[in-house]
Amino acid sequence: MQRFSVRNCVTTNCRGSVQALPQLRPAMNDPESREMLLSIAPTALPIGISGIEKRFGGVSVLRDLSLDVAAGEFLTLLGPSGSGKTTLLMILAGFVRANAGSIKVGGEEIIAMPPHRRNIGMVFQNYALFPHMNVFHNIAFPLKQRRVSTAETAERVEKALDLVQLKGLGERRVDQLSGGQRQRVALARAIVFEPRIVLMDEPLSALDKSLREHMQIELRNLHRRLGMTTVYVTHDQREAITMSDRIAVMNAGCIEQIDRPEVLYAAPKTRFVAGFIGDSNFIPVESRNGSVWYEDRKIRMTSAVPAAGCHLMVVRPEKLRLVADAQPAGSVNVIPATVGDVIYQGDSFACYATLRDGRQVTLRDYCRSDVLARLPGPGEPVNLGIDAEDVVLVAAD
Amino acid sequence: MSMQSAILPHAGARTLNADALHADARRETFGLLALLSPGLLLVFAVIIVPIGWLFWLSLFDETGSLSASNYARFFQQPSYIKTFLTTFKVAFAVTGACVVLGYPLAYMLSQLPRRAASICLILVILPFWTSVLVRTYAWLVILQRKGLINSWLIDLGVISQPLPLANNFAGVIIGMTHIMLPFLVLPLYASMKTIDIDCLRAGMNLGASPAATFRQIFFPLSLPGLASGVVIVFVLCLGFFVTPALMGGGKVIMWAMRIEQTTSLYSNWGAGAALGVVLLAVTLALLGLFQWLLGARATGVWSSR
Amino acid sequence: MSMENALPISHRQRLWLYALGALVLLFLIAPSVIIVIMSFSGSTLLQFPPEQWSLRWYESYFGSVEWRDATIVSVKVAVMTMIVATPLGTAAAYAINAGTLRLTGAINALLTASLIIPVILIGIGTFFLYARIGLNNTLTGLVIAHTVQALPLVVLTVVSGLRSYDMNQEKVARSLGANRFSAFLQVTMPQIRFSIVSGALFAFITSFDEVVVSLFISGGETTTLTRRMFNALRDQIDPTIAAISTCLIVLSIVLLSAAQLFGRGR
Ligand SMILES: Nc1ncnc2c1ncn2[C@@H]1O[C@H](COP(=O)(O)OP(=O)(O)OP(=O)(O)O)[C@@H](O)[C@H]1O
Ligand SMILES: [Mg+2]
Numbered sequence: 001m002q003r004f005s006v007r008n009c010v011t012t013n014c015r016g017s018v019q020a021l022p023q024l025r026p027a028m029n030d031p032e033s034r035e036m037l038l039s040i041a042p043t044a045l046p047i048g049i050s051g052i053e054k055r056f057g058g059v060s061v062l063r064d065l066s067l068d069v070a071a072g073e074f075l076t077l078l079g080p081s082g083s084g085k086t087t088l089l090m091i092l093a094g095f096v097r098a099n100a101g102s103i104k105v106g107g108e109e110i111i112a113m114p115p116h117r118r119n120i121g122m123v124f125q126n127y128a129l130f131p132h133m134n135v136f137h138n139i140a141f142p143l144k145q146r147r148v149s150t151a152e153t154a155e156r157v158e159k160a161l162d163l164v165q166l167k168g169l170g171e172r173r174v175d176q177l178s179g180g181q182r183q184r185v186a187l188a189r190a191i192v193f194e195p196r197i198v199l200m201d202e203p204l205s206a207l208d209k210s211l212r213e214h215m216q217i218e219l220r221n222l223h224r225r226l227g228m229t230t231v232y233v234t235h236d237q238r239e240a241i242t243m244s245d246r247i248a249v250m251n252a253g254c255i256e257q258i259d260r261p262e263v264l265y266a267a268p269k270t271r272f273v274a275g276f277i278g279d280s281n282f283i284p285v286e287s288r289n290g291s292v293w294y295e296d297r298k299i300r301m302t303s304a305v306p307a308a309g310c311h312l313m314v315v316r317p318e319k320l321r322l323v324a325d326a327q328p329a330g331s332v333n334v335i336p337a338t339v340g341d342v343i344y345q346g347d348s349f350a351c352y353a354t355l356r357d358g359r360q361v362t363l364r365d366y367c368r369s370d371v372l373a374r375l376p377g378p379g380e381p382v383n384l385g386i387d388a389e390d391v392v393l394v395a396a397d
Numbered sequence: 398m399s400m401q402s403a404i405l406p407h408a409g410a411r412t413l414n415a416d417a418l419h420a421d422a423r424r425e426t427f428g429l430l431a432l433l434s435p436g437l438l439l440v441f442a443v444i445i446v447p448i449g450w451l452f453w454l455s456l457f458d459e460t461g462s463l464s465a466s467n468y469a470r471f472f473q474q475p476s477y478i479k480t481f482l483t484t485f486k487v488a489f490a491v492t493g494a495c496v497v498l499g500y501p502l503a504y505m506l507s508q509l510p511r512r513a514a515s516i517c518l519i520l521v522i523l524p525f526w527t528s529v530l531v532r533t534y535a536w537l538v539i540l541q542r543k544g545l546i547n548s549w550l551i552d553l554g555v556i557s558q559p560l561p562l563a564n565n566f567a568g569v570i571i572g573m574t575h576i577m578l579p580f581l582v583l584p585l586y587a588s589m590k591t592i593d594i595d596c597l598r599a600g601m602n603l604g605a606s607p608a609a610t611f612r613q614i615f616f617p618l619s620l621p622g623l624a625s626g627v628v629i630v631f632v633l634c635l636g637f638f639v640t641p642a643l644m645g646g647g648k649v650i651m652w653a654m655r656i657e658q659t660t661s662l663y664s665n666w667g668a669g670a671a672l673g674v675v676l677l678a679v680t681l682a683l684l685g686l687f688q689w690l691l692g693a694r695a696t697g698v699w700s701s702r
Numbered sequence: 703m704s705m706e707n708a709l710p711i712s713h714r715q716r717l718w719l720y721a722l723g724a725l726v727l728l729f730l731i732a733p734s735v736i737i738v739i740m741s742f743s744g745s746t747l748l749q750f751p752p753e754q755w756s757l758r759w760y761e762s763y764f765g766s767v768e769w770r771d772a773t774i775v776s777v778k779v780a781v782m783t784m785i786v787a788t789p790l791g792t793a794a795a796y797a798i799n800a801g802t803l804r805l806t807g808a809i810n811a812l813l814t815a816s817l818i819i820p821v822i823l824i825g826i827g828t829f830f831l832y833a834r835i836g837l838n839n840t841l842t843g844l845v846i847a848h849t850v851q852a853l854p855l856v857v858l859t860v861v862s863g864l865r866s867y868d869m870n871q872e873k874v875a876r877s878l879g880a881n882r883f884s885a886f887l888q889v890t891m892p893q894i895r896f897s898i899v900s901g902a903l904f905a906f907i908t909s910f911d912e913v914v915v916s917l918f919i920s921g922g923e924t925t926t927l928t929r930r931m932f933n934a935l936r937d938q939i940d941p942t943i944a945a946i947s948t949c950l951i952v953l954s955i956v957l958l959s960a961a962q963l964f965g966r967g968r
Contacts, residue, residue, distance in 0.1 A: 051413040095873050097422055100415040111414050112421045115876040116885075122877040128870040132892045141888075145879035193879065429803055432793040436813060436853055439790070443850040444815055447827025454830075498726045505723030508716070519958070520727050526954040527734060528911035530931050531947040535733030537939060538740065545736065545750045578730060607715070636820025638914050643935050653822035653914075660826050661918075673823045680820060 044072035044229045045106035045196045047092075052101030054087055054253075061087050062098070063253045071106075072227040074220075076240040079250030080276070085233045088250075089199050092231065093122050105196055116145070121190030121228075123200040127182045129174045135161075135185050136170035142193035160188040163222065180211050187219070191228065201233045216242050237277050241265070249273050265316075271394045274314040281320070281361040283313040283335070284396065292393065295356070299333055301391040314392040317350070317364035322374065323385035331388035337361065339376045349375070353382060448677065455671035467671035477655070484652040487569060487641070488634035494574040495630050499581040500623065506582075507589035518586070525579045533640045536572040537563055540644075564646025572640040577633060581626035588622020589615075621691055628687040632680050652676055734951050741944035759945035768930065769946065775920070776910055776927040779841060783848040783909035788902040790849070791856025796886070798857070799864040814854040821914040824851070829918035839921045847915050852905035859904060863897025864890075896964040903957045910953070 047069040054062040062084045069075045077085045090096035092103060094115035103111045110118050121142075130138050139160055143153045161167055164184035169177070177185065183203060190198055203219075204212045220243050223230055234240050240247045241261040248258040249272070257269045268274035271282065285294045287308050292299040299313065328334045337353040340360070344367075351363040363384065365371055376382050458466040471477045502521070506514050524532060539545045540562035547559040562568055592615060600610040638653040645651070650658075652672065660669035736750060744754030763769050794813060798806060816824060828847045829838060837843030867890065875885035891898070913928045920926045927946070934940055 053415075093873070093877050095876075097418055097425075098414075099418060100413050101418075102413050109414075112417045114881065115873070116879050116881045118877070119879075120877055122874060124870045124874060126868065126870065128868060128874040130871060130875070130889055141875065141880075142878035145884070189874075189878065426803065429797040429800055432797040433803075433809060436790045436794040436857070437809065439846065439850050440812055440815060440853065443828055443831070443847055444819060444824060445812075447831040448819070448823060450830060451823070451827055498729065501719060501722045502726040505719050508719070517723075517727060519962070520731050523954065523958060524730050524734070526907055526958045528913075528928065528947075528950050528954070530911070530913055530928055530935070531737065531950050532733055534931075534935055534939075534943055534947055535737045537935070538944070539733060539736060541939070543747075548749070575730065575733065578726075632818070636822055638822050639932070643932070653820060656822050656826060657917075660829075666830070669826060673820070673826060676820050677823055680818065684818060 043194065043196065044227050046071040046073075047197060047229060047231070048102070048104040048107075049088075049092075050102050052088070052091060052103075053099045054084070054091065054096065055099055061253050062091075065101070065253070065255060067248060067255060067258065069229055069231060070245075071229055074223050074230045074232065074243060074245045076232045076234060076244040076247045077250055078234060078237060078240040078247050078276075081235060083250040084253045085235070085250055086201055089201050089231065089233055092197070093120055093199055094118050119193075119196045121193070121195035121198040123183075123186045123190050123198070123203045125202045125205055127186040127203075127206075129182055129185055129189075131174050133174070134170065135166070135172045135174065135177070138174065138185055139170075139189045139192050141189065146193060156192055157188075160192040163191075163225075164188045165218075179207050180215060183207065183215060187222070191226065196229070198228045198230045199232075200230065202235070203232075204239065205234070205236070212239070219243065241277070247277075249276060251276075267392055268314060268394060271312055271314075271397060274392070274394055279317050279362065281315045281317065283315060283355070283359065283361070284357075285311050285313045285393065287311055287393075294333075294335060297328070297333070297335070299391060300328065300331055300388040301393075302331075302389045303391065303393070306393055310396045311393045312396045313386075314394055315361070315386055315390065317362045319386060319390040320361065320363040321365070321385040322351070322363070322371070322376070323383045324374075326383050333386045333388065333391065335384045335386070337382055337384050339378055339380050339382055341378055342375060351376070351382075353384065448673075451666075451670035452674050454666050455668075455674050457667055459665070459667065467667045468675070470668060470671075471675070480650050480652055480655045483649060484635060487566075487573065487649070487651060488631050490570050491573045491577055491634050492627055492631045494570060495577050495581040496623070496627065498574065499578055499585060499626065502578075503582050503585040503589055503619075503622075506586050507592075521579050521582050521586075524575070525583075529576055529639050532575060533572050533643050536568070536575065536640075537644060540568050540571065563644055564648065566645075566649055568644040568646070569641045569649045569651075572644045573634060573637060576637075576640060577630045580633065581623075581630050584626045584629070585619065585622040588625075589619050592618045624687070624691055628683060632683055635680060635683075636676055737944050738948045738951060740941070741948040743941065743944075746941060759941045762942045763945045763949075766942070769927070769942070771923075772925050772927040772930040775841070775844075775924050779844045779848060779926065780906045780910040782841070782845045783852055784902050784906040786845060787849045787852040787856050787905040788898065791853050791901055791905070792860050792898055794853070795857045795860035795864060799861055799869075813857050816851045817854050821851075825915045825918040828915060832919055838919050839924050841924055843919050844916065844924060844926065845909075847919060848909035848912055849905075851912060851915070852908040855904040855908060856901035859901035860894065860897050863894040867894050899964045900961045903961050907954065907957050911950070 047067075049068070050066040052062050052065040053060070065084075065088065067075075077088060079085055087096055091098045091101075091111075094110075094113060098111065101111060102109060105118075130141065133141070136157055139157045140153050143156060148156070157170065158167075161170060164187055166181060166184050166188070169181065174182065174185070183206075186203070190200075204215050207215060216239055223243075232240075232243065244261055246258060246260055247264055249256045249264065251272050257264060257273045259267075264273065265278055268277065268280075274280045274282070283294060285292050285299060287293075287306050287310075290305060292301060292305055292311070292313075294313070323332065323334055326334060326336065335355065337355050340352040340354055343350045343352075346367075348364055348366050349372075351365075353361050353363060355361060361384070455467050456463055456465075458464045471481070506517055506521075509517060537544070541547075541564070542559045542561075544563065546562060547556075550556045551559065562571070596618070597610055597614055600614045601607065605613065636653050637651065638657065641649050641651045642654050642657075645654070653676070656669050656672045656676070659665050659672060740750055740752060741759055742755050742757065743749065743752030744756035744758065745752065797803065798809065798813075803809065824847070828843070832838040832843050837846070871893070872882075872885045872890045875889040876882060880888060911928065912926075913932055916926045916929045917932060920929050931943055931946060934943060
């Protein structure tokens with residue numbers, strides 16, 4: 001049990017300190033399952049990735065990529081198709097060879113180590129279960145490679161099956177399993193040998209929506225219980241936000257930003273991150289003379305004023321409000337606009353408005369009676385309010 | 398907030414571990430080459446080396462001095478010219494016969510429902526697996542003077558004298574067509590299978606008659622498969638030995654037989670080698686031309702059998 | 703038959719097409735059928751259908767020491783060719799499939815060269831080479847020459863097997879602690895075994911049926927069955943050959959069925 005509590009404090013990494021620590025997870029209380037876990041839980045180790053370069057032919061796919069993963073952390077690589085997520089994962093697992101760079105697991109360099117000595121559990125998108133073996137032998141495979149005795153193998157496979165809630169299915173053939181069950185077998189196989197790290201490449205993308213959501217929670221719980229360092233790849237932002245301790249947003253072979261989900265959402269650092277996670281309105285502003293201006297209006301903001309030049313103000317649709325007063329009051333910024341369309345969506349409504357410079361913005365709010373009473377019609381001029389603390393600026397490309 | 402901002406302490410970060418990784422990549426390459434090497438070595442020793450050697454031999458005349466006489470002979474001796482003419486005549490005739498017989502067969506196979514098609518396909522593949530010698534023997538039995546065809550026709554009173562079917566040009570063509578037919582049908586069938594039926598339906602929907610749809614859509618789409626079949630059949634015909642040697646009755650001397658006679662009978666290695674070198678050059682040139690024109694490899698035929 | 707494969711053809715034309723196709727199929731298969739039937743003939747005359755039936759040509763085949771020796775040589779060579787060509791071809795196919803090597807085109811061309819190069823050239827070439835190193839009329843020489851001819855078929859078959867196999871499985875096996883070779887043995891091979899077996903059968907039949915190269919490099923003690931048959935056919939048409947041919951046809955059918963069965967096992 002100690003190792004679960006302790007590992008969250010062990011955030012040593014090669015360079016610099018970790019500021020965004022994962023919160024301490026609830027310790028296990030149930031003595032029975034704790035005992036069960038002790039023999040199966042992998043020893044969590046931190047990963048230090050630095051200076052990874054990967055070129056395919058002449059094309060640079062990963063560019064000087066560095067990333068630290070704390071011991072026991074659940075880190076998600078999120079990014080559009082082709083951004084290099086799979087490539088990075090394959091480099092971690094040893095199936096793709098980087099052109100340069102270093103990967104340290106618990107301080108040990110593994111970049112040139114063959115895959116079978118890396119002790120990394122891996123779950124592929126299509127699960128890659130061995131169809132010529134039954135469930136038991138699939139899960140026992142890593143133990144067999146490590147020459148674990150038959151009795152212990154049986155015991156550990158049993159525990160792993162229990163952990164992924166597949167008790168009693170050991171004798172099943174792989175093609176007799178449902179998609180979700182296959183997923184679980186793949187997972188059990190990847191953790192049964194207590195790997196130092198678990199890597200998953202879009203493991204849920206082949207499942208239908210409801211099962212996917214169910215498995216997200218299950219995976220998350222399993223991670224909570226076992227606390228293995230996990231690097232997870234997805235291009236589904238919801239999935240990333242639901243599951244991760246931290247998310248690394250990748251774009252064109254670089255990491256744009258790496259942060260806790262809520263920070264990523266509230267304070268995106270680049271236009272790409274703001275656009276990729278959640279919906280955003282981008283409003284062009286200019287920084288001059290130590291303050292920020294939208295046209296002739298001074299923007300009130302709580303964060304620091306950036307260097308002089310053009311910037312984009314990122315405003316989430318739900319942070320925009322309809323305000324009655326055209327003049328800014330207190331800490332609220334007001335931007336005039338004309339309503340294009342209002343769409344009623346049951347619990348909420350979306351209001352599409354056009355700014356004076358012709359730019360489209362979206363406002364979203366709940367259908368509270370006070371708001372509904374003052375709902376504008378198409379063509380009506382409105383005032384959009386933004387709280388000073390919601391103002392986030394990113395560089396304008 | 399982000400760890401990304403941590404600046405790399407290494408000045409040479411761009412090349413971090415690059416040497417170790419490069420060495421690792423080289424190790425893997427060597428491993429794969431080691432897997433390939435036994436096969437490549439055998440091919441090199443048994444095909445490349447002897448052929449190179451033959452080429453070398455072909456450059457010397459009988460007195461052992463360097464000369465082009467082995468090649469000059471082709472243009473001077475009528476018997477050589479006749480051999481080349483015969484060879485190309487046979488190759489064209491066989492290829493033509495294969496197209497005429499093979500296209501309808503492949504078309505039928507592509508029309509049949511799956512099960513029926515796979516049964517019929519077995520009938521095409523089975524001869525592929527049967528010894529050329531056995532099939533040639535069968536045709537000898539069927540076609541010779543006192544063979545099946547002749548005795549039937551005489552029994553039926555159609556003819557009074559046996560027709561000369563074997564031991565001549567016709568016998569060679571029939572026997573070789575039988576042997577080459579699968580080489581044409583299999584790639585052609587494969588390419589017909591990939592033709593999108595919706596494409597044809599669209600054609601007919603747009604008012605084209607079945608015949609026009611066939612001519613304007615189906616036939617052009619099946620051409621690549623036909624072309625690869627034609628090329629492989631033609632090329633194989635050029636160097637074919639067994640059937641003409643057994644069914645030609647000594648009257649149809651093809652290129653490969655000429656090579657065999659020159660080397661085995663007359664022990665003139667220089668001349669035989671020169672014949673072989675030119676045959677190889679013509680073969681490779683045809684295949685190269687084909688690949689250049691269509692961008693496809695003719696060896697694909699074998700993977701479908 | 704359904705409208706699904708209704709290609710551009712009218713009903714009448716379809717009947718014509720089927721009739722023509724059936725005739726061509728008959729052309730392909732009839733010679734083998736006729737030979738099989740005639741091999742049971744009782745007379746030296748080649749009649750069809752035979753007037754009396756007997757097994758005398760089979761007796762003549764199995765009773766002849768020469769034919770028996772030639773058959774034994776052919777079987778020996780074919781088995782050894784299969785044993786050599788299958789692992790070599792599989793290894794080469796694996797390396798080609800890995801796809802990380804440069805010059806894959808050249809490697810492919812070299813490995814499949816013997817399918818394209820006129821066999822007669824391989825025949826005189828190997829004869830010439832073997833004459834220098836004393837491999838003519840030896841089993842070793844035959845096995846080497848036949849292996850070179852069988853290799854491309856094994857490579858092509860196994861490569862196509864590997865193409866339809868999910869290499870992620872081998873990757874998973876490696877991440878789970880098996881080294882590359884062991885992952886291949888435990889995970890990849892059981893799943894491409896059908897292709898490997900088909901390739902092995904190809905190798906066997908290629909060697910067993912090989913004529914031209916054997917004409918040059920076999921002889922005396924190591925005369926192969928095909929060489930002896932070729933010479934016999936040059937002289938006169940001996941009905942014993944019908945019996946031998948029938949045995950070869952049966953062998954082809956057995957091997958082809960085996961390949962089909964294994965192929966289906968996927
Ligand atoms: N073996 C390869 N050879 C050449 N280019 C490759 C290879 N593998 C990947 N790439 C290229 O590298 C880039 C990154 O690919 P990668 O598979 O890592 O993307 P990804 O982020 O996983 O995308 P997705 O979300 O679609 O899975 C792509 O542009 C891809 O075309
Ligand atoms: Mg991917």
